[in-house]
Amino acid sequence: MTASIVFFPVGNGDMTLVTLDNDQKILIDLHVRKAADNDDDDTPDVMSDLRERLNRDSAGRLYVDGFLLSHPDKDHISGLESHFHLGPPEDWAKDDDKILIREMWSSPVVFRRSSKSHTLCPDAKAWAKEARRRVALFRENGTIAGEGDRIQIMGEDEDGKTDDILGIVVKTNETITKLNEIGSSAFEGRLLAPLPQGEDEDTEELLAKNRSSVIIRFSIRGGGILDKCRFLSGGDAEVAIWERLWEDLGDHNAHWLDYDILQAPHHCSWHSLSYDSWSQMGEDAEVCEAARNALGQIRKGAIVVASSKTIDADDSDPPCDRAKREYISIVDGKRDRFICVADVWEGEERALEYEITANGITKTVKSAAKAAAASMGIGATASQARAHGRADGYR
Amino acid sequence: MATDDKASAADHVLRVALKHSECVGGEVLELEHGLERVRIDMNVEMPLDMKADNVSSSGVRTCESVVLKLPASWPWQSPRFYLRDDFPRHFPHLMPFSTPPRPCLIDGDQDEFFLQFGLVDYGVFHLVDQLAVWLRKAAINDLIDPEQGWEPMLRRDYRDIVELDAEHARSLVDRKGGWAVWKGKYYRRGDPSGLLGVDAEAWLSSDGERTPLKTSEGDDTFTASPMRGDMRVGNTVVAIIWPDKNSDGSAFVHSIYVPEDVKTLGHLRARAEEIGCARGLDAFLSNLERSFAGFVLPAPIPVSVILCARRPVHLIGTESDIELLPYVIDVRAEHGRQTLFVQGNNEPVSPAAHYQSISAPLLRSLSGSPDQPPLVMLGCGSVGSKLALHAARSGQDIVCVSDKSGLRPHNMARHALGPSHVPSSKAEALAKELEGFGLRPEVHKGDLGKDLREQKLAKTLLPKCAGAVINSTASLSVREALVDAAPARYRARLFEAALFGRGRGAFLLADGPRHNPNHADLMAEMYATIDGTPASKLLFDPAEGLAEIRIGQGCGSLTMQMSDARLSAMTASLALELSELLAAPVNDGMIVMGAMDVGTPATSWVRYQVPPFETVEIAGTDGWELRISKRVADRIRAEAASYSAVETGGVMIGCTSARLKTVTVVDLLDAPPDSQRSVALFVLGTQGLHAAIEARHEASGRTLFDVGTWHSHLHDTGPSGTDWNTAAELAAERTPPSILLIATPTSFHALMHTKEPD
Helix, strand or coil: CCEEEEECCCCCCCCEEEECCCCCEEEECEECCHHHHCCCCCCCCHHHHHHHHCEECCCCCEEECEEECCCCCHHHHECHHHHECCCCHHHCCCCCCCEEECEEEECHHHHCCCECCECCCHHHHHHHHHHHHHHHHHHHHCCCCCCCCEEEEECCCCCCCCHHHHHHEECCCCEECCECCECCCCEEEEEEECCCCCCCHHHHHHHHCCCCCCEEEEEEEECCEEEEEEEEECCCCCHHHHHHHHHHHCCCCHHHCCEEEEECHHHHCHHHCCCCCHHHHHHHCCCCHHHHHHCCCEEEEEEEEECCCCCCCCCCCCCCHHHHHHHHHHCCCCHHHEEEHHHHHHHHCCCEEEEEECCEEEECCCCHHHHHHHHHCCCHHHHCCCCCCCCCCCC | CCHHHHHHHHHHHHHHHHCCCCEEEEEEEEEECCEEEEEEEEECCCCHHHHCCCECCCCCECEEEEEEECCCCCCCCCCEEECCCCCCCCCCCECCCCCCCCECCCCCCHHHHHHCCCCHHHHHHHHHHHHHHHHHHHHCCCCCCCCCCECCCCCCCCCCEEEECHHHHHHHCCCCCEEEEEEEEEEEEECCCCCECCCEEEEEECCCCECCCCCCCCCCCCCCCCCECCEEEEEEEEEEEECCCCCCCCCCCCCCCCCCCCCEHHHHHHHHHHCCCHHHHHHHHHHHHHHCCCCCEEEEEEEEEEEEEECCCCECCCCCCEEEEEEEEEEEECCCCCCCCCCHHHCECEECEEEECCCHHHHHHHHCCCCCCCEEEECCCHHHHHHHHHHHHCCCCEEEEECCCECCHHHHHCCCCCHHHCCCEHHHHHHHHHHCCCCCCEEECCCHHHHCCCHHHHHHHCCCCCCEEEECCCCHHHHHHHHHHCCCCCCCEEEEEEEECCCCEEEEEECCHHHCCCHHHHHHHHHHHCCCCHHHHHHHCCCCCHHHCCCCCCCHHHCCCCCHHHHHHHHHHHHHHHHHHHHCCCCCEEEEEEEECCCCCCEEEEEEEECCCEEEEEECCCCCEEEECHHHHHHHHHHHHHCCCCCCEEEEEEEEECCCCEEEEEEEEECCCCCEECCCCEECCCCCHHHHHHHHHHHCCCCCEEEEEEEECCCCCCCCHHHHHHHHHHHHHCCCCCEEEEECCCCEEEECCCCCCC
8 A cells, every 4th residue: 555645625614634554544634515515616635535535344344543633623623523433433434434443543622511611513523422432432441442432532631521531642742653553664753742731831831722733844755765755744833833843843853844735734824834924914914933833844856735725925924925936935945845725726626645665755736637638628518508500600 | 540540549548648747748759660659757666765866776867757659550550569678687477678678567468458449548547657667667676576476588479499308307407406418300491501490490300219429420410411492301409508506515596687798609608607507508509519530510500508597496387497498509510611500609699499308298298287197098988088188188197098999081070089090090090199199098909898807918908007997898798808907006096988869868877996896886876776867868869878888989979969069068977076086086986977967058057976886795606796875775774773672674776797707786675565564584475576676677777687685684693594585486486696795793694595595
């Protein structure tokens, strides 16, 4: 099996599938817009694409080995209830044919109740409920549950709610080596955030708002060779987090941040790179050097992927054209190393996909068989109403 | 075609190419030699780290310009693709010598690939796509796919040919390294002073016979005939050279793909050095030089050198990792020469194509057949000859062919051999034909019915090495003689193949382990079970049936109307079944039966598996044996068991052979209603029995009849006085043998009254 990373075209949102070379698959976030499920709408039908990429188990259930939710915002979890099986795996119904999540990867935010400052959409609530169900199973039995009941918590809860379940908790700065209980060295994940609670109260306040975004730097095996691809995925983490990460890691562990592929945080938002307001200050807004350093540890040929809508200089943030320019400067000023998922859809009508082989990381190309008919204009006759029989000389 | 249309072809191709997602630019170029040209710029996806350098580790750029030339016969031929002049050369699938370099985009004929698309647009688009894939693979040097195997150097367009058995050559290769010289023959066409591969060409062949390298008076290792037209023939040698081991003792593996570019002896030495064959090549060349010492033969004699390169993975299409690299060098033993190679390292050398000579492995790989044990063909008539050629073409050995008759003109209607073989003996003619496939079968021209029973001849006819003996004579006497001649310990499987019903029906019999069931058993079983099937209609039809079964070697075929196509169709199917049974032998005997529909060639085939027959020695005889079909034996036991308190019985149906001294039972008739069953006696009634026997006889195509009776004993006791008396009565009433079978709870006993009881 060829390892790969697929970025689905979901506008301003994240939905990324990582396939390991042992054929295990981990989905990072989900953003299925209502229109994407509508056949007559042009919004990319990402669920059909995803389902085609998944395998079925012996019981006929489509599954992902892992599902990492970076944080419970709508643009990272939409579509969960409609497309994924929640509840005990034995309740899976053939007629619904939903996707089984063998193992959840969740931040400890699921232990927090929603409040004014912490509102949750229905899909996020469903995620939290399912996560708590799985945690309760572990708490009850004290052993790792079976597939479909498993969960790993990414980071400790600041109120100590994970203290009694450390067997399923990965602490920040530690590595994740197992996916669905299989430790095959097909990958290693370094958990960089959520950041543990610090002592400085000012910083704490600043961090509190989006502390819950999980940041993992994956090291992925390709064609049997370790560490062929480093992939940094940080949800919607903002400038304070990246600044703090650089302060913590910059001196001795900067290599924990280096990457071949960076998913630009928060859909290429300016707020991951700067404390200044883009809308108010425009070009006067300044980049936070520490945050830029945290996001700038490139390996040779590294690329930045913006999972966002098409970036327009006049548009609001995110995505932000100024941020795009900053990322381009990070990748040696090479415009072709900054890729917006929406542009790929625009040009190729497909998700952005990289294969990870022993040779390295290569963008895949649309297969001719599928492309030929469309490119040749076969069926184009039907694409619009055409006048016939007019004698006015137009051809 | 109008000039305007011509002019637009290049535009059209460019427009189509630009539709491809990887084609990012291009332009129509000026005509070259009157042919249209287009340049297209291809984006090449490659790993991110190489992309950063704009060039891959193998030297392919992220954007490659490729020139497409439209041939004069466009659109009947596809565009030719040319890469930039300095495109790296170290790839397979790159045409050797072509300047500028040309990629091999298609595994096969590019024009055929192109023409399969009705729309020219589609064809161009797919070729551009092949180019995109080719470039992407070249970028990561992935054109050799270890799964698929090592891509051998492209040599198919060379004019010089070396024909030999590659497997034989590869079998010489060992880990240590070395060289060997084989006898060869050559044809050399063209100017005697001309350059091989340019204005002369040579075809060398060798059947792999080793020869010492020496030239002395009267020695004919090297000869040259006078010129006939522009051609000369003669004897030469082929040197096989394989790599020396590494200094650490491991096998020398050459894993860098290089295109074939040898043009001189210097190049050849360099190539030999690369692949570990330098010592062998030097040794061969100096021995060649020495062998010509004092010998003058001014005509050029092409000598072949085969370098064996060991690759890291198997070659595409074979299991071997040894790639053969053949070259041809003209040797000119002139008067007063210093050396055979006066130009030294500049002596021209021509790379040659290798043609595989006919060999069993070649035939097996082409036909996808497994390696199967040798065959004996008893009968070389139309069916036998076709089965034999099917087998030979699948690379199967045939060790003996037998037929007593000669090929006559009328045989030409259906025999596998053509008129040039008339009027030789069928067996001899077939053996001669098989020689061309490298087979050397023993020829037997005697009467099989007689000779199989002679121990000396039976050793030839049933050799130990054979895996299968195929009787296609359709002769009853041969069938019985074969059953008689094959002892249980003879390991080859015996088969009988025949057609009937004007070729609309066919059967194949395969006997069981230790020849039980034998062919006679299987025929009886067939008659007993075939009733009601389409084949039975053909088999029992008085006009088309068994009377005409003698298609194999008798004269029956003279009058039978049947096309060669129909005979071939049925025989080909029999051949398929035969190889199926040889590849996956069943533990029982087997009857395969085919019947062709009326009006269409649709044929249905059925297989019946027949377990070994149970055998009982018949008391009161000189070695007669009762052979009971398992099916029938089980019925007898079941019925005896169902009458636990009284004796019961019935009539046995089957056939007998006086020559084999066997009585074969394949069916039962129930005891008539007026039969009497008691504790110590079973009396077979008569009511309706005669009519039932008659009806059974008819239903079996008048082949099966009553061969005796059976009855049960409640205890394990043998024949009683009553039984012997009944046997005597039966014998008095009719001439065919009549058996009494007694089924006791644990065993069978059989007896028969003969005139002089023991």
